[in-house]
Amino acid sequence: MNTLLPTSTVGSLPKPSWLAAPEKLWSPWKLEGDELTAGRQDALLVTLSEQDRAGIDIVSDGEQTRQHFVTTFIEHLAGVDFTRRETVKIRDRYDASVPTVVGPVFREKPVFVDDARFLRAHTDKPIKWALPGPMTMVDTLYDAHYRSREKLAWEFAGILNEEARALEAAGVDIVQFDEPAFNVFFDEVNDWGIAALEKAAEGLRCDTAVHICYGYGIEANTEWKKTLGSQWRQYERTFPSLQASSLDLVSLECHNSKVPLDLIELLRGKKVMVGAIDVATTAIETPEEVAATLRRVLDFVDADKLYPSTNCGMAPLSRDVSRGKLAALSAGAAIVRQEVSPRMVAA
Ligand SMILES: [Zn+2]
Numbered sequence: 001m002n003t004l005l006p007t008s009t010v011g012s013l014p015k016p017s018w019l020a021a022p023e024k025l026w027s028p029w030k031l032e033g034d035e036l037t038a039g040r041q042d043a044l045l046v047t048l049s050e051q052d053r054a055g056i057d058i059v060s061d062g063e064q065t066r067q068h069f070v071t072t073f074i075e076h077l078a079g080v081d082f083t084r085r086e087t088v089k090i091r092d093r094y095d096a097s098v099p100t101v102v103g104p105v106f107r108e109k110p111v112f113v114d115d116a117r118f119l120r121a122h123t124d125k126p127i128k129w130a131l132p133g134p135m136t137m138v139d140t141l142y143d144a145h146y147r148s149r150e151k152l153a154w155e156f157a158g159i160l161n162e163e164a165r166a167l168e169a170a171g172v173d174i175v176q177f178d179e180p181a182f183n184v185f186f187d188e189v190n191d192w193g194i195a196a197l198e199k200a201a202e203g204l205r206c207d208t209a210v211h212i213c214y215g216y217g218i219e220a221n222t223e224w225k226k227t228l229g230s231q232w233r234q235y236e237r238t239f240p241s242l243q244a245s246s247l248d249l250v251s252l253e254c255h256n257s258k259v260p261l262d263l264i265e266l267l268r269g270k271k272v273m274v275g276a277i278d279v280a281t282t283a284i285e286t287p288e289e290v291a292a293t294l295r296r297v298l299d300f301v302d303a304d305k306l307y308p309s310t311n312c313g314m315a316p317l318s319r320d321v322s323r324g325k326l327a328a329l330s331a332g333a334a335i336v337r338q339e340v341s342p343r344m345v346a347a
Contacts, residue, residue: 004341005294005308005333006057008273010211010251011069011130011178012313013050013062014322019043025216025316026068040064041118048123050319054326055334058126058174058307063315065115069178070132070140071099073112077159079105079145086142091184094220101143101152107159113166120171129172131160133179133210134196135188150192157199168206175201176209176251183212186237194238198246209249209273210242213312214257217280225258232258239266249273253311255285255293264300272301275311276332277325282317284324290332295339303340308333 019039020027031039047062066072074080084100116129132140134153146152164175177197182189201208214232215221228234235252242250243266251273254261264272276293277285294308308329314322 003057004303004344005306005337006126007308007329007333008056008058008128009051009060009062009310009314009326009329010213010273010275010312011060011063011176012315013047013064014315014317014319015064016043016046016319019064020067023316023318025218029067040115044115044119045122048119050323051326052123052125054323055330056326058128059119059123060128060130061112061115061119063130063313065112069130069313070137073132073163074099074137074141076107076109076111077105078108079103080141084144088142090139091181091215093184093224096140098141101141101145103145105152105155105159107162110166111163113163113170116167116170116172126173127171128174128176128209129167130176130178130211131163131167131200133177133181133193134160134200135185135193136179136181139181139185149188150196153192153196154199157196160200161202164200164204164208168204172206174207174209174249175204176211176249177201178211180211180213180215182210182238183214183234186234189238190241194241194245201247207248207271208246209251209271210247211251211273211312212238213251213253213275216312216316218316222280228258230258231260233260233263235259235263236266239263243267243270249307251275251307251309254297255290255311256281257311261296262300264297268300268302269305271305271307272297273307273309274301276308277310277314277329279310279312279314279317282321284321285328285332287328287331287335290328291335294332294336298336298340303344308336
């Protein structure tokens with residue numbers, strides 16, 4: 001990246017109401033077949049122009065291409081039966097009815113590669129593409145075949161690597177793996193989670209990122225956060241091994257969060273996507289609030305490795321709120337960029 005403090009979003013942005021019911025997570029499509037394909041592409045162009053108008057530097061599809069950040073990817077794989085559902089506890093937090101792994105999993109065809117090519121054709125900016133991480137995929141399924149979370153994660157890592165290589169070939173500049181499960185299963189993260197992630201990122205020349213957060217602003221997450229005490233030190237358990245990993249960027253939440261910011265020091269040397277926008281409130285940050293979060297983080301991240309971003313996805317927010325937050329992110333980053341660049345030149 002040539003721009004100092006390049007802005008981006010973590011992933012999802014609100015969908016237009018003609019594509020899926022707004023202000024709702026995982027809302028079903030309103031179109032089908034060819035109309036759905038065309039509708040998703042139109043929505044991608046809308047979300048791209050909103051990112052452009054707000055001055056976002058690294059753009060994405062805003063996840064207009066998927067209903068759910070994990071299951072839409074899994075729907076494209078062989079070995080998973082979506083009609084056989086079991087209720088399991090996800091992230092050790094809430095019960096959900098999930099599909100069943102019934103045989104060997106593999107990728108029959110590319111999943112998001114055409115969508116990424118479409119995005120690439122419509123912008124000259126760097127683009128980032130999000131995929132689910134292996135551990136989070138495992139944690140969103142019932143496994144009646146491998147009967148081992150580690151083994152299944154390893155299989156998914158191979159599949160993700162095929163998809164990530166194809167995304168890179170389609171012109172994606174940053175492949176991001178979403179691993180909210182990394183904030184829950186610390187022993188597994190260090191035993192095999194990061195190794196699986198490295199396998200998913202193996203051989204890529206583009207930048208690779210991992211996003212670890214405290215989730216969307218939904219009730220199950222808000223209730224969980226209340227149990228975490230006054231200091232959220234979860235990152236402390238995984239950052240040392242992530243610092244030593246082959247991943248280039250770590251995306252984390254900071255703004256309005258109880259994460260002690262000095263934990264970011266554990267990542268020194270990595271690029272850090274800093275969440276400076278709270279996705280769990282409809283209140284729109286002021287540029288000054290965004291700038292204040294970024295300034296505090298600069299104690300722990302070198303300025304040339306700081307990527308201002310959102311805490312998580314913004315799919316459940318209204319489009320007005322999302323637009324306001326994107327503009328605040330951009331304006332806040334611009335304030336700090338002004339302060340930092342003379343220092344960078346002097347150095
Ligand atoms: Zn997130």
